[in-house]
Structure formats: C-alpha cells, structure tokens
Amino acid sequence: MTAKTRIWTPIDFDADGKQVDFMRVPHSTDLSAYGWIPIPMACIRNGDGPTALLVAGNHGDEYEGQVALTNLIRGLNSQDIRGRVIVLPALNFPAVAAGRRVSPLDDANLNRSFPGRAHGTPTEMIAHYVSDVLLPMSDIVVDLHSGGRSLDYIASALVRPGRDVNEHRSLVRLMQIFGAPISFVSDGTGGGGSTTLAAAAQDRGVLAITTELGGGATLSKRGLSLAESGIRRLLDEMGILQGAHVEPPCATRFMTVRGHDAFVYARNVGVFEPAAEVGEVVNEGQLAGWIHFPDVPMHEPERLDFRSSGLVACRRVPSLTQRGDCLFKIMTDLAIV
Amino acid sequence: MTAKTRIWTPIDFDADGKQVDFMRVPHSTDLSAYGWIPIPMACIRNGDGPTALLVAGNHGDEYEGQVALTNLIRGLNSQDIRGRVIVLPALNFPAVAAGRRVSPLDDANLNRSFPGRAHGTPTEMIAHYVSDVLLPMSDIVVDLHSGGRSLDYIASALVRPGRDVNEHRSLVRLMQIFGAPISFVSDGTGGGGSTTLAAAAQDRGVLAITTELGGGATLSKRGLSLAESGIRRLLDEMGILQGAHVEPPCATRFMTVRGHDAFVYARNVGVFEPAAEVGEVVNEGQLAGWIHFPDVPMHEPERLDFRSSGLVACRRVPSLTQRGDCLFKIMTDLAIV
C-alpha cells in the first residue's frame, strides 16, 4: 500500500469550477504500448467545504447509478455548491463498457478488490487509486449499486456498523436522508466483507453508504428516481448543495439479514421457477420455487423451501441455474438500529 | 432437401404408450468421435388420431415453454389422449444448455435455419429433422417462444396469414383457443420470414401457432400458466385430450405490426433509459427513451421518439445498447382478422 499510484489525471482537485476528464489508468497492450484506460471523472468545486465522492459502475452491469451520476455531471455547476463533489459514473470502466459485473481485462470484481495494489492489474490499480488518492480527500462516499444481471433487488440502502456510537448514528442518519424504502446495517458477511469500497472508506474514516436500486441488467425508473433524489438530499445534508429545493425523504424501514439460513441456494443444474417475488413476505418452510430439468423431462423437479421467515430482498433473474447459485435472500426487521 | 437425415431415435412413433428418449444428432468431436447430441423428446400415443407437435427451446434462453412442456411430459399419459403428442421441450438443446438464443456449436439461430440441411451443422440438422421427419407426421405444431435475454414481450400468440380462406380461419381459431391476451397475424417480415419453423410447417400443410410468453431470460409465472392452459385447450380442440376439464380461453385482441415505423432502434452505443413500458399505449412523436453516455458524461443523452402510435408489444431489457438494437415494437389493432 505504500507504492505510489501509476494512475494520473489532468484534473486539478484544488481548482474551482467544473472539470470533466478521466482517471487515466496506464495499460500497455499489444495495440497500445503507452495507452491508458479512460475512467470518466468529474470534479466540481466552489471554495472550501466538505467533499462528497459519488460512485457508480463499481459493477459494470448496474445502471441506475450510472445514469443518475451522468445526469448529475451535466446538471450540476460549481456555483450550485459549496465545497467539492467528485463524480465517477463508470468506475470499473472496462466492466461498464462490456456490460459485465467483472472486468474483462482481469476477470476481477472491483468490489472484492479493495484496498487494491498500485502495481496490480487494472482493477486493483483502480481500487488503489480510490483508496489512496480519492478517499483521503473525501468526507462521504456514496456507492450506487443495483442487482446486476443475476439479481433483482428491492430498493434499499446499506451501511456497515459504525465503529463507535457517533459513527454509527451518522451512518444511520445517512440512510434516513437517502430515503430508500429499506435500509440495512451489515458488515458484509456473506458478501465482500473487508474488500469493498465501503470497508476501505471506513478504514480511512470516511462515511460510506451503499445502495441497491434494481437489477437484471436493466434500468428501473423508480430506482433511478430514488438515486437522483437521494443524492441531492445527501449533498444538501452535507451542506454542499446550496439553496436548492430538495424533496424530503420517505420513511425507511430498518432491516437486517441473519446468517446463512436467510439464503436459498440451488442444489442442481436446471431451470429455476420462483414461487415468490421481491418484496413478498414469506415464512420458513414455505415453497420457494422449483428446479426443472428439461434435458431429462421425466425427472421430478426439485422443490426448494425458504429456510427462514421475512421479506424477500432479492431474487435470481436468469432461469438457467447452477448448483450454488443464490435464488433468494430474506430480510427481517431490526428492533433497534 | 432430398438427403436423408443422419439423426435417429429409439422412439417408435407408431407405438402406443409414452416413450421418452432423445433425438440423437450425430456430432463427431475431439472428445467423442461417435457421439450424439441428446435432444429430449417424448412420444405419447393412444391409437389413431391427430398428431400435435409441441416445441420449446427453439431459442435456448426462453423458459416458459421449456417448463410447460417438461411438466406436460411427466403429467400426460397415453390413456389421457387419443392420437399422438410429440413433445420437444428443448429443441435446440446446445443453446438450451448454454442459456443462449443461438447454438454455441455453430452460432446459428435455429428459427432462421428452416428447412435445414441433412448434412449441415448441428442446428441445420435439427431443422431438417423437424421439417423432413416430424412435420410430415403432424397436424398441428405449437412453437412456444418468449422474448429471450434481449426482449421483454407482452403475452401473445402469432400465426402466418393462411394461404387460403379456410387455412386462415383455422389459424385464427387456434389463436382464439390458445387465449393469449394479444394475437397477431404476421408473415414474419422483419423477423425470420420464410426460415422459421412456422413457415416450414405451412409449406408442409401443417397448422402452426407461435407464442411469446415473457422475456429477459427469466420465467414469467403468468406466461407459464398461459402456456400450460393454452396447450391443453389446443389439444382439446384437436380432439386429442380426452375427457379432461379444460378452462375456457380469455378473449384475445387481434393486432398487427405495420412496417419499419413500428420499431424504435438505437442509433448509438450507450445506456438505454426507456420512457414506456410493455403494454402501454403510445403516440407517434412521444418520447420513447434516452441513450446515455457515461463514458463521456458531458455529452447530451440522445432522445428517441416513437415513430407510430399503438400498444408497446416488446421492449429491450439490457440497458447497454449498440447501434441497430431494437428498443421497442408497437402494435395496432386489426380491423378485420
């Protein structure tokens, strides 16, 4: 982590005004010995004040955040703010350009690659630049995710548990301000754990909020609308947005995910027929779905049941399913946030 | 077309009872010099009578038909019927196994490959077997499609215009019996034209009905339910299903697609934000959506308008879009069927 980044940009983070260029990630290939990967980045600044780092395209097949931040870059001017907004609408650009969760250059999942390596693969270099250059400049980071090609997700926000009471209260307040229907607190067990952007932010003392806004590699208009209003509310809360009219948030419901029994996994290769939808309330032992076998049609389909009760947070989108694929994740209400 | 098929099966199409085995498509590879591709097939027969050929998995990423026919093979017994039902729940099996529209063996779209070739690629051999062996045995063929990975489709049925008044009336009646909310008459212009299974059936004097039941490479429970009830109604109508309770069809709405202006196509590479949903009524000149450019966020998004009025029949699912991709197709009511 002590090595210096090889990424560079003509953007001057200390200059006032709106600059839009690229994080330039050196990538020496057969067809471009001295070339770089162009990661779009905007810096909008108006004097001293807090810095918000806004990120989408951490996974390349999640679109609400990409569109919300692309619109924000065009729509937001330096005179509208106080302080600084750094916007990255397509952070893992090779994955975004390919429409994939992972980068086609190194098959790496950026949100499992933090804090990254200065001399690593392209994905590792991006993670390192965010960790080593951008996070130290920031007071808050918003990382806009959706379910991607494989999952359909209920609109929600997510934070890690604060390391002390004050940090925790600040994080919970961010979710209230963002105003998703559902808000989670999770330490990332079962997901990225300590290798996410949010974990890297917390390690550096930066408040981090993550979202899930839709899924299926398609665009949810409701998710897009939530992303756009939620970001405005967060910028207003930070004192960055100046004098703008910002609609108030809806009430959010605080929930959590409890252990491996919250998940339903496929145990066979086949065609998944779900028996519940995202947002539905289900009970332990209730039918979750079937795996069908068109290749050997006389085989009985395999029945799958829910292993705990709660609200369906996400569901697998593609019907064709392998052993080990996650089919459902269940949430339960959180008594005390 | 005069060459004899190289495909074989142990199934005896003239024997009574239920037989389930495979169309065995010879495929000589590095790892299997004498091997065959196993295309699941069932023949259920009870004495003389009409023959219905039921097909799904013509495209490998369309699932409602695959599940409906897999269930039908297990559930239907020869004593339930009179005549014969031949069921192919995964016709282009290499594409089904890969979860793809086209076959990974020859990159071919089966529904653009009819009437096929006896000594061609695997996809061409399958088309030839259906055309040359199965269709001549059949009185009716039902080809169960959905939108696949790239399209979300309104539930509908589709026939080609009859070559004479009687054939036309028979085809229209099939759609009424099937009972989809929407029914089309189309000669396949803009789609597969004369290279589809339905066209091959018509050339051989077999009544053919095609369906669209959902899309996005996921499973629609409503589409599955329609497939299952519609097939029972068709088998009942043909006199094949014996003494079963069959629910009556809902009324269908007859519509058509008029020329290239019924379509909205992307003119740029970017992220598609739709402004209308499947089933919505739209007007010529109305906003259809935007193409956003997260790679160069200061570029204004490109606005796309509908070029004709009507009902949205299908919409593109994946947000990432290339020039030439179909974003919407519009239908209008048919005055006279």
Place this chain on the structure above:
Amino acid sequence: MTAKTRIWTPIDFDADGKQVDFMRVPHSTDLSAYGWIPIPMACIRNGDGPTALLVAGNHGDEYEGQVALTNLIRGLNSQDIRGRVIVLPALNFPAVAAGRRVSPLDDANLNRSFPGRAHGTPTEMIAHYVSDVLLPMSDIVVDLHSGGRSLDYIASALVRPGRDVNEHRSLVRLMQIFGAPISFVSDGTGGGGSTTLAAAAQDRGVLAITTELGGGATLSKRGLSLAESGIRRLLDEMGILQGAHVEPPCATRFMTVRGHDAFVYARNVGVFEPAAEVGEVVNEGQLAGWIHFPDVPMHEPERLDFRSSGLVACRRVPSLTQRGDCLFKIMTDLAIV
C-alpha cells in the same frame, strides 16, 4: 441467387439530395433478437444520370479508402453532381469495427464471398446485397483496397481483362484517369478469382476498378491523396461531377504479374528479414531475405531468393512468419495493354 435480400435501408435511391443512413443487415443475437448491423451508406443524387458506386472497408484493416470516402460523404452535395453517387465507406462493417481483414462474426473474407447469399452469414448477406441490389443500379464501381495488416503495397490500380475490346478499352481508360503510379490487368488468379466484388460487377456489366493504396494497417498520406484525387477524376470522367476543378492524372505504368514465380513464400516459421523494399527492381536469383530462428539461435537462417525479375509490388509487413506466407510479389512491364 434468386432469394430476396433481408437487408433494408430507409434510403430512397430514387430521391434527389443527400441521404446518409445504413444498410441494415438483420443479425439476431443473444443480446439483440431483432437487431441489425449498421453499415454506413450515403446516396447523393441530382436528377437522372450515371451512377457511381464507391466502396471502402471491403477489408476492415485498409484505411485510405475509408477516410477518403468518409470525407467525400461530408464534402459532396447533390448540387455538385449530376446523376448519382452511392458511397459505402465501411462495407464489411464488423471487420472495420474490429480492425480486421475478415469479419469477426463469421471469419469470412468479403472479397472472397461474392456473389453472396440472401440467407447466408452476415458477410454473405452483404455480398448478396451489393450484387443483387446495388450493382444493378450502377454504371461503375470503385473498390478502394490497400495491403492491410499483412502487406505493404505500391500505389496501384487494377482491373480484370475486359470481356471484349470495348470493355477492355473502357477499363484501361479508367486506370489512366485514376492515375496511380502503377496499373495492372489481372484476372485475379492467385487472389480472389471469380469471388471478388470486381468479378461480380463484371458479371453484371458494371465497369469495376480496384486500388491498392498502402498497407500495414496504417494510413499512407500519399495513398489517401491519390484516392481522393483519383475518385474526383473518375466522377468527372463519368460526367457526374459538375464544373469542379479536377487535377489531371499522372502518367501510369502498365504492368502485370506472371504466374507463381512472381511470388516469394516462406517455407518455415521464423522472423523475416527482407532484403528488398517495395518499388525496388530485383532480378531472378537475387537475395530476397532471410528467415531467422531466435528460438534455436544456432540454426542457420534460411535464405530466400527471388524467382523472377521485376519491380517489387508488395512485401510482407509482420516479421513473424509462418510457412506459406507471401513475402514478396513481383511485377513486370506490360508490352501491350
């Protein structure tokens, strides 16, 4: 050849004015069920008169023609002409987009695919559309080639022998007008033979001239300049260009290629060191180059000699060489054109 093309375009070839859109080649894929390949095409028309068909990007890695025709589309207006100019700056667009000689969709070489097939692969469909739709409208076709990634070529023009004296004279005159330093007459032996665009044109009674303007997958400014002036001269000669100042052609030298001995081929895998340059005069038996073996450095390099005398028309660019690769082609003067 009797099947009707599935390619369509909104361009009205009978309308006056400048229209720029696409040949739309239907291509149904996993990610785009109803999509088309966008082949850029312009039609510029001003009343009745002759039609010139101008083509580049037949091979995707040849650039002088692509740039010349792209500039022409922007620069030429209908009032500048009489008759019609149809311009295709990137004919095998999938190959152009990939920077490859052959199409990545079907690995096909378009200039070995004429007259094509209406229901074939994308490359075959393009060849068929040109043969069946565009050539019948045309009086002349200019097909702008260069050496591509593997060859560096002397600037030259090329026609097939006329089928009668008048046609031959017309073709020779086209080369004089075009004004390349070198002009060939060749029936395509050793190259594409009867499967080229020029051969398809001749079969349909359309005068066809082909060029070679550089090579190495890079852009020659001299080749670009020749393409631009040569096309203006040809349009002027056809009576299409109206009242424009057109610079006169330089004198051309008529040459030919005689049999297999005009070629030097590699007989081993290794690193090619050439001993002559494009445009140099060489003699039979003279050293042509060496094949070196860095993998087994004690092996003596293999010496290659020219097998006939003449002018070096082209030379291999990539040093890494396989058995059977063409290293040089030699031309000799033509006594009587």
Place this chain on the structure above:
Amino acid sequence: MTAKTRIWTPIDFDADGKQVDFMRVPHSTDLSAYGWIPIPMACIRNGDGPTALLVAGNHGDEYEGQVALTNLIRGLNSQDIRGRVIVLPALNFPAVAAGRRVSPLDDANLNRSFPGRAHGTPTEMIAHYVSDVLLPMSDIVVDLHSGGRSLDYIASALVRPGRDVNEHRSLVRLMQIFGAPISFVSDGTGGGGSTTLAAAAQDRGVLAITTELGGGATLSKRGLSLAESGIRRLLDEMGILQGAHVEPPCATRFMTVRGHDAFVYARNVGVFEPAAEVGEVVNEGQLAGWIHFPDVPMHEPERLDFRSSGLVACRRVPSLTQRGDCLFKIMTDLAIV
C-alpha cells in the same frame, strides 16, 4: 462440384522421380493476405503403371499413419517402384498441427466433408481437391485412421461393400493383403456414411481401404508396424513395389457391426469406469461399466450393460463423459464375406 479447385502445387504428377512439396490451400487471413496452408505431399513416380494414394492425418489426432507415411516418404525412392505413389501424411494439416480430430479453422471433420467444395472452407477445399484432382489419378486409396483422442480401437481394416461382385472381391482381397487382425465390411452407417473419403473413392471407381490402428491420441508400436507392413504388401499387390522383400500377411478375421445395439452410450454426465477391455468377448446383458458422480457422491453410480454379444472393437478413453458419448462398439463374426 464443377468449380475448379483453388488449391495448387508445384509438384508435377507426370514427372518421374521423387518430389516433396505441399498442397497449397489458399487461406487469406488478417496476418497473411496471400498465404496458403502447407499440406505436405510427396509424389514418387517411375514410368507408367498404377497409382496408389496413401493418406494419413485425415483426423489430426491419429498418429500411426502419420508416422508410417512420413517414414515412407523418406525411405521410398522412385527406382524402387513402377507407376506412382502419392503420399499425404497429414491431410487435414490444420487439425494435425493442433493435435485435434477437427480443423481449428472451421471446426470441420474432414471425413464428414467429402466430396467437398472448390470455394468452401479450408476443410471443404481439401476434400474437393482429393475428390476432384487426386482420386481421378488413382487406382487405390489407403486412408490410415486410428481411434483418436476419444477412442481406443482394435487393429483393423475396413471397406465399404462393393457395388458389384468383382469390386467386392477386390476390396475383400485388399483387406486380406493388408493383414490386420480384424477386417470389417461396413457401409458407414452410424459413422460418416456417404461423406467419407472412402465413399468419395468408390463413387469415382477407386478401390479404397481404411484402417484403425490404435487410439487415445498416442502411438501404438504394433499399429505402426502393421501400417508399415500392410502398405508395403498393398503396394506389392498392386505391382508398384519392385523386387522388395515383403513379409506375408497374418490371417485376418472377418467381422461386422450390427445396428445401434452394437453400441453402448452414456446416458449421464460423469466418470466412466469400464468393465471390459478392447478385444474382450462379451455377452448381451453383461456389465459394461459404470458412470460415477463425484460431484454428488451419494448418488448411486449408473450401471451400463452390453446390448449385444460379440468382441469389443473399441472403447472410450477419456473418463469424463457426457450424455450421448459412445463407450463401446461390439463386433460379431461374418459368416460369409
């Protein structure tokens, strides 16, 4: 079939002496616009007399024939013979260079591609050249096969049934002369049928004998020895080999393969454990082997039985097995040849 081959060679088939060069198959690629595929070929001639065409590498992963013919080219001189021997030790050279059954250029199986196409893919062009140029010069063709990567084969020879009594007797005699332990008569049902080199030879009135000499993509010394002695005996029998000492053949056993029940096929994906070896005598109903499922170890392995009695002609080599793979083929004695 009336189009002329595009393949050429500097070899003069009418010249006496030994010439070794290549069938030169034009193949225009990104890296070699004017290149050709180098298929090694020798022509050894000494005056008038019969012509034997000797072929190996029809499938690229079968080695006994490749080595036998490579040795023959070096060892045989024109003064040793009367007439002509044309030797192709690596006929589908792209497949040979890749160590694969099928060509990596077009994924085609050469021995399913006869009689080929003059303007087809590389594999089709090779088949066409053999059919159209080499077979018309030949009196006999010997096509040396083995089991390849997927099969281990008993040493055997194979002919198609003669079209009349004289032809049949001539073919049976060829097998007696070749002297494999086993000799078959088969019309290729279940294999290549009318698309093999042997079928193309028969259509052109050329006597054709095929062999199987080992398998598993490895070299059998016994198979190699049989190939070398058998070819010498055949050349001696044809009157081509002059005054050489040729060892007499061993007695051969005439057998045949009867219908689909001669084969055992896998019905599941798993690990194949054979219960019989090549050359073993088995009975209908006897255990043939097991398919094991290490991915789900509590699943009982699937037992497979022989479906007819006889001698094991070949057995699958790779343990990992897909549904439809051939595991065993059984032969029975032929009462009357």
Place this chain on the structure above:
Amino acid sequence: MTAKTRIWTPIDFDADGKQVDFMRVPHSTDLSAYGWIPIPMACIRNGDGPTALLVAGNHGDEYEGQVALTNLIRGLNSQDIRGRVIVLPALNFPAVAAGRRVSPLDDANLNRSFPGRAHGTPTEMIAHYVSDVLLPMSDIVVDLHSGGRSLDYIASALVRPGRDVNEHRSLVRLMQIFGAPISFVSDGTGGGGSTTLAAAAQDRGVLAITTELGGGATLSKRGLSLAESGIRRLLDEMGILQGAHVEPPCATRFMTVRGHDAFVYARNVGVFEPAAEVGEVVNEGQLAGWIHFPDVPMHEPERLDFRSSGLVACRRVPSLTQRGDCLFKIMTDLAIV
C-alpha cells in the same frame, strides 16, 4: 496467511454420523453475484479418535482417486469407524468438471498453490482452506494422484523425507501399508517443491502420502483397486476402521529419482514415437524414442536417448509434442530407505 477463509460449509466437523455437503467457495460472477463453487465433501465421524483427510481431484484429469473416494463416501458409515474421516473426492472441482489438470477459472494448478490465500483466486482459496482449516484437524492426509492427460504412470506411492527420524519412519511405514508396487521418497525437486498439499501438510505436522495410480485421463482398474485397498489399509493402520477385514499389502519396492538426467525431454515440435514402455528397465544411452516431422517429411526424425539407467516410471501419452515436454522419467532403487 492470517486472513480468515471466506469458504464455509454446513457440515459440523464435531458431529457424529455421516454428513455430505460442499465446501462452498464464494465466487461472484456475471451470472451469480452471491454464488459459490460446490466442492463435494463428506465428514464421517464416530466419537473421538484420529482424523484422516482423503483427497482426490487435486488435479481434475486424474480419475482413480475420484472414483475410489466417491465409492468410499457411499460405502462407509460412521458405525464402521472410530474417530473421523474427511473425504474430498473432487478437490479442485472446477478442474474436475472441466476434465482438466488446472482450473478453468484461474488457470491455476492447485498442487502448486499451497498454502494458498484467503482472499485469492478460487484455486488459492481452496488451498488456503485445506491448509488453514482441514489440515489442523487431521492426523494423516492421503492425496490420490495419477498421471493425468499427459502422462502414464507406474502405480506408486510417494512421501517427502521426514524432518526427523521418527517422522521419516512413520512416512515410510505409510507407504508399506498402502502397498503400491513402487514407493518413492522425494522432496518434490523438479515438481511442486514446497507448494504441494504434501508440503503444506508436513509444515503443519500432518503425515502425508501421495499416490500415482495410472494416467492418460482414463481409468486404470488396477489403479482403482489399489486405491481402494490401500486406503482401507491406511484407515485400519490408523485405528479408524473398526473390525473390518482388510487384505494385507503387497511388498513395495523403494526407489528414487536422481536429478535432471532422470528425465528425457523433447527438443522439437513433432510426433513422439516412444521406444520404451512404463515399467521397462532401460540403460543410459539406450534409444528412448523419436520425434517425427510429418509437416516436413524429408526431415530426419530426431533420435532421443535415455540419459541414465533405471526403471521407466512414467511416459508421455499424447503423441503431439512441444519442445520442453517430459517424455520419460527414470527411477533407480534406493539402497537405504
């Protein structure tokens, strides 16, 4: 090494009885954001006692061990034993499913990846789980290898030299009990060295024995039989197997491999003809085989000689050979074990 594994399993290693489930290796892909790789694992326990860890599928193309352990999981019940047996019949499951030595997910050789990384690639995560979770629970580990696709191996067992006299005696005794015809002592020089499962076991004080049971990606019935009986003997020796009849081992011969001269390597690309078989005794300077060149048949084949005397331990299976491929390995008797 201090990071905690991300792999989990529902198996409770402290519970009595037989549990069969999976090592669940998190693997987040385009098609499965929250999915895991299912590595089959069984834990069979009956009270306190020693623990044996039994592994196959470390390389995916080695089958005797996979079948032996799959059978063992079904056949062994907790009441048959005292203590605990942990069985992994397909340890590098992605490689097993692909029938490959290395994993298709990261191209990594598991037996060159120990002790692994908690946050590494899938292969590194598997190695880390074995090193960090399973080995600390174990008293003995048996790692069942064969030659794989590229090598045919004499049936043998292998241990690393003990780090002290007692450990060495224990390891030698394990080989005597296992009862392979040949037993080696080797520190892995020339192979995996310190990166193997056996080395990781030794570092953690666990006795480790490795086997070679066949090769060529096919199944040896003798190798399978040896695996099954040898494991029973080892479990009996450990006091784990209770009251079972176990056949006594055959005598083993102790041998070793001495330096680089024990190996014969290819020095050219060509077709390998071996002159000796596995198990044969050869002398230094004796002919080992030939490399043939069917692509240039007039080139003399290259002769290869043995560089030391001894017994042939393994031989290359595929005929097609590259420079640097191992063709033979020679063993010599060990005077003192």
Place this chain on the structure above:
Amino acid sequence: MTAKTRIWTPIDFDADGKQVDFMRVPHSTDLSAYGWIPIPMACIRNGDGPTALLVAGNHGDEYEGQVALTNLIRGLNSQDIRGRVIVLPALNFPAVAAGRRVSPLDDANLNRSFPGRAHGTPTEMIAHYVSDVLLPMSDIVVDLHSGGRSLDYIASALVRPGRDVNEHRSLVRLMQIFGAPISFVSDGTGGGGSTTLAAAAQDRGVLAITTELGGGATLSKRGLSLAESGIRRLLDEMGILQGAHVEPPCATRFMTVRGHDAFVYARNVGVFEPAAEVGEVVNEGQLAGWIHFPDVPMHEPERLDFRSSGLVACRRVPSLTQRGDCLFKIMTDLAIV
C-alpha cells in the same frame, strides 16, 4: 524475493566456451505435467573478465534485437572475447512465439513485472530469474527494444538517471558508445517506472542501457544494423571483445521528454490520420492529426494538436484507435546531459 527460482538450465555459467541451451521455466499444463518453457540462452565465456547480459524479446513483437542477438550467438566464439557474454534473444519466449507484446500465458508485460516472483506466473518467474540469478553475475545489461506493433520509433538509446555522478557519467558514456542518432535520459515516468529490467538492474548496481530501434511489428534494416554495431562497440568498450575491428559510433543527440504535454492521446474511437512523421520537428498548437468516423460519416473528424514543441519521437502505427491511445510523443533537446 527470498524464495529460490524454480527455473533451471544445463548451462554452466562458469565454464569456458560457447554453450547454447534454454532457461527452462517449469510450466505444468493439461498437456505437459512436467514440462518447461524453452527460453533460448547462450553463454560465451573465455576466462575471467566482465560480463555483459544482452537481451531481446522482452516484448515479443520487437524484432531488430531478436535478429541481432540470434546472429551474434552464431557468430561470436569464446576465443573472440575475454570475460563473458550471456545472450537471451527471445526473453519472454511465449510472447515472442505469439508475436505479441505481452505473454499469452498470463497476459503480462514482462517489462512491467520486475523484479518478479520466484513462485509467480511464467512472466513473473522470468523476471525473477533475471533479477535474482543473471543480473548479480553481470556488469552491464543491454535491453534491445523497438516500438512493437503499436508504435513506430526513432532509433534511440535510453538510460535512467544515474544515482550518483559517476554512475550517471558511465550511463551517458554507454549511450555515446552505442551511437544511436538520439539518446534519452528518463526515469521511466509515464512508462514502466520501477518495474522495468533497467530499473531492476540499477537496483542491483548493474549498468543498463535500453534501445528503441524501429516498430510496427516489422523489421527495420537500419535499426538492425545499429543494434549489431552498437553491441559490438559496447562489448569493445567493456573490454570483452578482443582485437576486433569495430566501427566508431556516430554522434548522438541528447534529448528528453517533458511531462504529459509531450504526448498526444486519442480522445475518441476512430481512424487516426497523422499529420506528422517520426523525426519531424513540430510546434505547440500545430495540427497533429485527425480522428475520422467512417461508422457515422457525417460526423466531423476530430482535430488533434500538439501540446508542446519538439521532435517527433514516435507515432502510433495502427489506424484504428481507441480513447486513451498514445498517438505521438515529442522530445526536446537536453541542454546539459
């Protein structure tokens, strides 16, 4: 860095005479369990004296050095020298064999991989062997580069700034002796920085000089000639070459590259038309070239200007260009070396 290399060679670096064999890089694959990658290497020694390490093929698509060093190995004998010359004409051999900048085995750029890892990927293992075994034996290393497939380069030499005055003078003198038209001093900013062979050499106190000799994946005869004479001069300067006639160097011009403004980068995907050539003097603000858009021909081409004045050191070769590709690099004279 403390782990020991797994690479071995039969070459004895302490023996007098000429030895030519391979760095043998263990690489265990599906097809070669015990194989190694054969990296050609020569050691020529005559008694005590300095050691020169001569390297080419660090990038596989750069040819002048490969040919120069291959010739040197054949031409240089031990009696011609005093001390030792170690020659590696194809250092990243997998990349050389593929004609690529990066290795096809791990997609790694060797000159971004120093000092490497003993247990890493093949490219990392090669870097480690050079750093850990060869550099400690060497007094000077010459690393012969060219522009590769993507760049055409002016003939030049390059050193890193010396860490003290003496080292700096020694390095500058090496460039004077080598005698390229242009000589640079650069710390690798914007290129490989601390991960190059030259940086690894400097860390170990070895004088390192790098060259650029041509480009475009083709061979420059002038670059080859410079490589051959320059190496002889360096060996003479080191006192290694004995009594040979060595031509004196031409005068070199000392230059440098100043910051990011020395580069022109593409900001769009399109066809690059350069407006300046390698070796030309240009001024800030002068036209550098155009990016054309044949896919949308009505789009104005994008004009690119030089951002600083100086001499064109290199230019992009392939016309097809992506955003971020380097099109030009500009040098300026160095007042004081």
